[in-house]
Amino acid sequence: MSKPIPHWEPLSDAVLADQLHAYDRQRRACPLARSPRGVSLLRHADVVAAAGDPATFSSAASEFRQVPNSLDPPEHAAFRAAIDPFFTPERMRRLEPRLRAIAHQIAGALPRGAAVDAVTELGCAYAVRAQAEWLGWQGIEPELLAWMAANHAATRSKDRSRTAAVAADFDALVRAQVQRRRDAGAAAPPDPTTELMQVTVGGRRLSDADVVSVLRNWTAGDLASMAAAVGVVLHFLATRADVQAALRADPAGLPAAIDEMLRIDDPFLVNRRVATRATEVAGCALEAGTRIYLHWTSANRDEAVFGDPDAYRPQENAAHNLVYGTGIHVCPGRPLATLELVVLVRTLFELTQHIEPAAGDAPVRETYPLGGWARFAVVLR
Numbered sequence: 001m002s003k004p005i006p007h008w009e010p011l012s013d014a015v016l017a018d019q020l021h022a023y024d025r026q027r028r029a030c031p032l033a034r035s036p037r038g039v040s041l042l043r044h045a046d047v048v049a050a051a052g053d054p055a056t057f058s059s060a061a062s063e064f065r066q067v068p069n070s071l072d073p074p075e076h077a078a079f080r081a082a083i084d085p086f087f088t089p090e091r092m093r094r095l096e097p098r099l100r101a102i103a104h105q106i107a108g109a110l111p112r113g114a115a116v117d118a119v120t121e122l123g124c125a126y127a128v129r130a131q132a133e134w135l136g137w138q139g140i141e142p143e144l145l146a147w148m149a150a151n152h153a154a155t156r157s158k159d160r161s162r163t164a165a166v167a168a169d170f171d172a173l174v175r176a177q178v179q180r181r182r183d184a185g186a187a188a189p190p191d192p193t194t195e196l197m198q199v200t201v202g203g204r205r206l207s208d209a210d211v212v213s214v215l216r217n218w219t220a221g222d223l224a225s226m227a228a229a230v231g232v233v234l235h236f237l238a239t240r241a242d243v244q245a246a247l248r249a250d251p252a253g254l255p256a257a258i259d260e261m262l263r264i265d266d267p268f269l270v271n272r273r274v275a276t277r278a279t280e281v282a283g284c285a286l287e288a289g290t291r292i293y294l295h296w297t298s299a300n301r302d303e304a305v306f307g308d309p310d311a312y313r314p315q316e317n318a319a320h321n322l323v324y325g326t327g328i329h330v331c332p333g334r335p336l337a338t339l340e341l342v343v344l345v346r347t348l349f350e351l352t353q354h355i356e357p358a359a360g361d362a363p364v365r366e367t368y369p370l371g372g373w374a375r376f377a378v379v380l381r
């Protein structure tokens with residue numbers, strides 16, 4: 001007999017008021033939860049299994065083609081083979097000094113001894129500049145920042161026409177970058193955007209629509225997740241002076257430490273799938289066509305794997321950390337995301353003696369579709 005799946009409303013005020021602990025409670029009550037929009041898988045084991053079974057849990061869960069996010073095997077592998085080389089260690093090594101210069105400019109211009117918002121003044125500002133530098137989109141940072149703010153507001157308005165208009169604006173911004181390089185021909189700058197336009201899959205260049213789709217997936221979602229990740233990391237460092245001191249003394253531990261901070265408070269909440277056939281998860285029946293949410297944030301706090309979800313154990317928990325996903329869609333941008341975060345924190349360590357929470361400036365949590373902090377004021381000393 002199939003077990004019933006309890007109902008919940010992940011967009012209710014009660015859940016949004018404290019997403020992290022609401023997910024903890026829901027996961028402890030039942031491994032799955034159903035809302036009008038689909039079924040969330042909340043346990044680590046079930047999320048890993050579903051992400052590893054794309055034949056049953058297809059990524060073609062949106063009405064639009066997204067490259068490579070919505071693709072399934074075998075098409076997906078060819079696109080990943082084309083995209084993964086953009087994030088090699090050698091490329092990251094070449095990018096590092098340019099990111100360091102940006103981090104120095106941004107962090108160096110912030111006031112000392114006064115409240116600074118880690119999410120907007122550091123996270124958004126740095127994510128946009130870093131991404132523009134990487135893609136060769138220097139000069140349009142103000143437009144990207146304005147777009148991030150408009151997208152944030154539109155998503156929270158739950159007004160589909162507003163979100164569609166913001167998405168169209170972003171497409172236009174990306175298309176202009178592609179067109180600029182087409183117009184320049186052989187004089188186009190040798191950056192990842194130009195290179196992407198020359199990539200071949202199955203012996204053919206990507207269509208313009210696919211180039212724009214890849215660029216959208218490299219920027220639209222990730223600017224917000226990078227900014228949110230900066231907020232989570234700064235919050236952890238500021239509120240855990242012991243961890244901050246240890247990392248100042250040994251910054252080589254930063255990549256593992258940052259991954260663990262993001263595991264405890266994963267700002268990248270969910271990804272969608274659709275069941276291609278009738279199946280069962282944790283004894284609960286799922287019909288073909290059911291919309292599924294792989295709940296990374298909940299899975300990353302599953303006590304069956306991590307024990308106390310809030311205990312900071314970078315080494316012990318690394319192998320099970322799901323911040324960057326798992327399976328064939330595992331995040332290709334992880335080396336870039338890690339580099340950006342490590343460079344920013346190292347720079348902040350170089351430029352300050354101590355980072356602490358701003359007294360009397362209460363932090364504000366972010367809400368779905370993101371987690372982490374919407375505002376977290378720090379003082380740089």
Ligand code: HEM
Binds near residue numbers: 068226296
């Ligand atoms: C802290 C920052 C980031 C987090 C937490 C994150 C997390 C994730 C996760 C969980 C997935 C799996 C999606 C799934 O299974 O459906 C994913 C996929 C992806 N990420 Fe990231 N990501 C981050 C930054 C980036 C960056 C900087 C880029 C590129 C510049 C990027 C590009 C992508 C792409 C293209 C995919 C889809 C891969 C595929 O479908 O094969 N991500 N990311």
